[in-house]
Amino acid sequence: MTAARQQIPRLLPPELKLPNATFSTPDKLKDKVTPELLDWAADYLAISRSWLDGVDDMPHLMANHYKAPARYRDWLAKRLEAAPDVSRHLNVWKTWGQDIPSGHGPFCVIYEEVADGLDGAEFSRYWLLSDHWILEHTPCLENLLAVIAVDGSLGVSVFGIDIPLTQLQQLEAGKMFIPDVAKHAQGKWYPEDLVKPLPGKDSEWRQALWAGAQVYLNWEQQIEGAQSHASGH
Incomplete structure (x- = not known):
């Protein structure tokens, strides 16, 4: 709205x-x-x-926890507390015509909250959860899978959209608002398949990305556990 x-x-x-x-x-x-x-x-x-x-x-607020994806769980928990009655989604916008894992170009991870607006309309707020992530950089893709897993564990739906390169670049440069970029959508895809593939649709490259995502998630949890243990002595 x-x-x-x-x-x-x-x-x-x-x-x-x-x-x-x-x-x-x-x-x-x-x-x-x-x-x-x-x-x-x-x-x-x-x-x-x-x-x-x-x-x-940059007009949009950013919550970028690159290589520390477990922190998205804490960030999202705060959003759940601050706005318990909204519907919420994770949107993954990748460059139109580019596929994972062979593609090139930017992709953006966007958190959206949809609340009641005026006169029965809906009103959305957005946060950028990525900062110049690119398809050809494996750690970016591993962090994407980790974010999808974290959001999925908290019941947040995930949607994938293809966006032309020019509009994604303008978004990352702060030259376009997210709702205006969304008007240029060219197609849909299913990011959740990267974490939970359909039966018979798994692949070695997906398993490798998922293994990398788990390393980031487990590594940070181990550090937090060690810090908590140290503070208790």
Whole structure:
């Protein structure tokens, strides 16, 4: 859902209410913008506060735990606590026309929460869980499998979409918003098959990627266990 400008006052908390006419043009709004209003907008939209200030190139919030994928479990647990009543998905966008494991180009891992919007519409918030991950780099794929496994263990559905290279590059550069990139979808695929392949569809390369993913997951758990043991003495 994208709210029309005349609907924005309906979303604002009482302490930030402004007349409807304030949102009719950018010129009328610019003198009414306060740090408190920007704080609210960043939180409500899950957008970088620094980007709203014009000092960060990336509008979307990022939770990138590359080579430490077990930390996604803690991050997701916090999101479950903060927003228990939303539906949530993991979206994996890979470069259109490129397959795993032989493909090239970027892929993006995106966490989405879908809540009730205005007048029965849905409203989505997004977080980037990857930062310039590429198909041709094996550790990136291993981390992808680990993220899929972590999210699946917490009941989060996973969806795969093919996106043209140009749009993925613009997303990673902070030049396009996730909903705008989604409009360029070229097809679907099934990332969960990389973790739990269909009967008779397994392969040596998938098993190798899964073994690598488990190394990352188990390695971090072992470190956390050692730290916990040390702090108890």
